[in-house]
Amino acid sequence: MTVDIVRDAAGMENVVLREPHGGSSVVIHLYGGQVTSWKTAHGEELLFSSSKATLKPSKAVRGGILICFPQFSDLGHLEPNGFARNRLWTIDSSPPPPPVNGMNTYVDLILNPSNQDLKIWPHKFEFRLRVALGLSSLSLTARVKNTDQKPFTFSFALDTHFLISDISEVRVEGLETSDYIDNLQNRTRFTEQGNALTFDGEVDRVYLTTPRKIAIIDHERKRTFELKKEGLPDAVVWNPWDKRCRAIPDLGDEDYQRMVCIDAAAIERSISLKSGEEWRGRQEILAVSSSYFSGHLDPH
């Protein structure tokens, strides 16, 4: 297993992890514990990052996979999507071994609250994020342990920006019959009626208790992403489209065409942990170079 530490232009440390058998590779920004790049063995990028992304020591890069913790969006008193994506994570130099038949190429990042964090969210925790690589798969396992004397609750999302050829050509399968909360319609609850989700305008929804598998099918690029999630019942779908894209300072005007955010998440029912308890949530993304998934997904 090769784990390299490289400094970026802003002088910040990044972990570079490579699958040793000629598979994919990832770059993880220690600031935010954020996977900023995931490339195939042929060097093809699979995650979106903003054309206006600027590397600053104290700012999450818009794109990649952002950790939303302990709050999702503005559903609470904390900064939107929580503070974890704006903190410096550390590498665990002697992480626990992988599970039997688990992926052998991995790195564990740790976040503990600072005294400053405890003032805004008074709960002691240890967050362990394992980023693991397969030949053409990437898995993120989050473990949150309550190291406090009292219980706490949180919500969570892995805000994954998939790089796509053209948003108008992309289809998302697996959410067909799920209920969703539409953030663009005063958080009204609807039931998805269509066959698959396609895009012709802004979308900002939280799909509730969805099947475990979701497919993002990019016909033009002949690529399918299969997203599998465990312990993360909900799924956020977000694309800002042109108008909102122009209003977001660190997103290029046309960037909405090349990205779709699908977040494996626990939002509707927040997670409660008693003192000493641990929660685990996991997502695995498989990148397949074809659109073979345009059929039926096995909900189990």
Ligand SMILES: O=P(O)(O)OC[C@H]1O[C@H](O)[C@H](O)[C@@H](O)[C@@H]1O
């Ligand atoms: O701008 P950010 O805080 O990164 O949030 C980006 C987006 O994240 C989530 O997907 C929310 O559902 C959106 O409402 C929000 O606009």
